[in-house]
Amino acid sequence: MAPKEWRQPQVRGAKPSGRNGHSATLLHGSSQILILGGWLGNGPLAAGDMHLLNLTPLKWVKPLFTGDPPGPCNMHTADLVGRNLLVFRGGDGRAYLNDLHGLDLDSNAWYPVKTSGEHPPPRANHASAVDDFRLYIFGGWDGTKRLNDLYVLDTRDMVWSLLKPAGCAPQARAGMTLSIIRDCLYLFGGSGHTTRCFNDVHVYDPREQAWFLCVNIDNESFVPERRAGHVAVVVDRRLFISGGACGTQYYGKGKWFILDTDAPPAMHLVTPPLCAESVRTPASRITVHLPHLPCECWGVCER
Numbered sequence: 265m266a267p268k269e270w271r272q273p274q275v276r277g278a279k280p281s282g283r284n285g286h287s288a289t290l291l292h293g294s295s296q297i298l299i300l301g302g303w304l305g306n307g308p309l310a311a312g313d314m315h316l317l318n319l320t321p322l323k324w325v326k327p328l329f330t331g332d333p334p335g336p337c338n339m340h341t342a343d344l345v346g347r348n349l350l351v352f353r354g355g356d357g358r359a360y361l362n363d364l365h366g367l368d369l370d371s372n373a374w375y376p377v378k379t380s381g382e383h384p385p386p387r388a389n390h391a392s393a394v395d396d397f398r399l400y401i402f403g404g405w406d407g408t409k410r411l412n413d414l415y416v417l418d419t420r421d422m423v424w425s426l427l428k429p430a431g432c433a434p435q436a437r438a439g440m441t442l443s444i445i446r447d448c449l450y451l452f453g454g455s456g457h458t459t460r461c462f463n464d465v466h467v468y469d470p471r472e473q474a475w476f477l478c479v480n481i482d483n484e485s486f487v488p489e490r491r492a493g494h495v496a497v498v499v500d501r502r503l504f505i506s507g508g509a510c511g512t513q514y515y516g517k518g519k520w521f522i523l524d525t526d527a528p529p530a531m532h533l534v535t536p537p538l539c540a541e542s543v544r545t546p547a548s549r550i551t552v553h554l555p556h557l558p559c560e561c562w563g564v565c566e567r
Contacts, residue, residue, distance in 0.1 A: 270518055273322055274322070275317070275322045275323065275324060276321070276322065276323040276324070277323045277324030277325055278324055279315075279324050280299055280313070280315040280324070281304060282304070282305070283302035283303060283304050283305075283311060284302055284303055285301070285302045285303045285310070285338040285339045285340075285389075286299055286300060286301050286302025286303075286311070286338075287299070287300045287301065287302075287340060287341060287342035287351070289342045289343070289344060289349060290344070291344065291349070291369060292344060292346075292347055292369055294319070295318065295319055295320065296316050296317060296318055296319060297316070297317040297319065298314060298315075298316055298327070298342070298349070299314065299315040299316075299317070300313075300314050300334070300337065300340075300342055300351065301313070301334070301336065301337035301338055301340060302337075302338055303338045303339075303357070307357070308357060308358065309336040309356055309357040309358060310336040310337055310338030310355065310356050310357040311336065311337075311338075312333060312334065312335045312336040312337060314327045314329070314333065315327070327372075328372060329367065329372050329373065329374055330371075330372065330373045330374070331373040331374030331375055332374055332375075332376070333365070333374045334351050334353050334363075334365040334374070335353075335356065336356040336357055337351065337353045337354060337355070337356060337361075338354060338355050338356065338357060338388065339354045339355055339388035339389040339390075339404075339405075340352060340353045340354035340355070340388065341354065341390065341391070341392035341401070343392050343393070343394045343399055344394065345394055345397065345399060345419050346397075346419075347368065347369045347370050348366050348367065348368055348369065348419075349366065349367040349369065350364060350365070350366055350377065350399055350417075350419075351364070351365040351366075351367070352364055352384075352390070352392060352399075352401060353365065354387065354388035354389065354390065354404070355388035355389075359386070360386040360387055360388055360405075360406055360407045361386050361388075362383060362384055362385060362386040362387065363376075364376075364377040364379060364417075365377060377422065378422065379417065379422045379423065379424055380422065380423050380424070381423040381424035381425055382415070382424050382425055382426045383415075383424045384401050384413070384415040384424065384426075385406060385411075386406060386407075387403075387404035387405060387406045387411060388404055388405055388438075389404050389405045389438040389439050390402060390403055390404030390405075390411070390438070391403060391404070391440050391441055391442035391451065391454075392442060393442040393443060393444050393449055394444065395444045395447060395449075395470070397418060397419045397420050398416050398417065398418060398419070398470075399416065399417040399419060400414065400415070400416050400417075400442065400449060401414070401415045401416075401417075402414050402415075402434075402440070402442050402449075402451065403434070403436065403437050403438060403440060403454065404438050405438040409436065410436040410437050410438050410455075410456060410457065411436055411438075412433050412434055412435060412436040412437065413426065414426075414427045414429065414433075414468065415427065427473070429468060429473050429474050429475050430472070430473060430474040430475070431474040431475040431476055431477075432466075432475055432476075432477055433466075433475050434451055434454075434462075434464070434466045434475065435456055435462070436456060436457070437454030437455060437456045437462060437492070438454060438455055438492065439453070439454050439455050439492030439493045439494075439508075440452060440453050440454030440462070440492065441453065441494060441495070441496035441505075442496075443496050443498050443503055444498065445498055445501060445503060445525055446501065446525075447469075447470065447471070448467050448468065448469050448470070449467065449468040449470075450465060450466075450467055450496075450503055450523075450525070451465070451466040451467070451468070452464075452465050452488075452494075452496060452503070452505060452523075453488070453490070453491050453492055453494055453505075453508065454492045455492035455493075455510070459510075459511055460490075461490035461491055461492050461510035461511070462490055462492075463487060463488050463489060463490040463491065464477065465477075465478045465523070466478070486521065487521075488505050488515075488521040489510065489513075489515060490510050491507075491508035491509060491510050491515055492508055492509065492510065493507070493508045493509055494506060494507045494508025494515070495507050495508075501524065501525050501526050502522055502523060502524050502525070503522070503523040503525065504520050504521070504522055504523075505520065505521040505522075505523065506519065506520045506521070
């Protein structure tokens with residue numbers, strides 16, 4: 265296959281029905297992808313079915329899991345922590361939830377996860393990321409408002425904590441992505457109040473326990489349009505962004521934006537006054553870099 269070339273492979277087996285709001289998780293060993301739940305477009309509840317895609321050879325197979333699965337779930341998250349898959353359920357089509365379910369990949373068994381501490385309130389369309397033993401949950405929609413809180417679950421003792429970072433927290437939003445690049449959380453995009461969408465990049469540094477706003481103006485023509493519901497994939501130091509939508513405008517068609525996090529640094533932390541000002545100022549006019557994190561540089565790749 266030629267570099268940077270898309271192709272549609274032949275996949276055997278019975279494929280899942282069309283859906284959105286599901287999760288797709290690359291399991292341990294990178295040999296299978298688990299599809300869980302989503303919205304099928306009809307019925308009172310979200311789907312709760314599961315499908316496995318074997319990657320070599322490409323074939324859909326029926327999972328043989330035991331135990332009680334999460335049940336109907338939509339706009340949830342499913343993250344791999346060691347040999348366990350942790351599902352923060354989100355919504356089921358009727359209610360917003362915050363229950364946590366686990367799948368032991370050694371025994372192929374679902375189990376309820378018991379946690380303590382300060383639990384995240386119910387929400388859906390949130391973002392999650394895993395850094396070693398820490399599971400982060402950010403933002404989302406609780407049925408009445410969008411959120412911008414940041415929680416972390418220490419999976420060693422299964423204790424939740426509400427983080428209270430310094431700096432300027434991202435505005436409340438849902439449908440954003442959260443990615444780990446070299447021990448830091450990179451948040452991109454999402455939808456805010458009155459369907460406003462974002463294309464800003466925020467970085468949470470656990471060492472500094474602070475949020476940083478990082479917007480590059482050198483390559484403005486390459487910055488992704490404002491969007492939510494997109495996909496973000498990390499490859500080494502680079503973040504690949506594609507798809508998503510803002511209102512009735514949908515993005516995709518083979519176009520990927522690449523965020524290189526190894527551009528020359530410059531820099532300072534966002535202060536509360538600038539944070540307040542950034543609500544009224546287009547993000548593309550604000551440049552803030554990190555004390556010891558490089559500023560990003562956008563590029564674009566089209567098929």
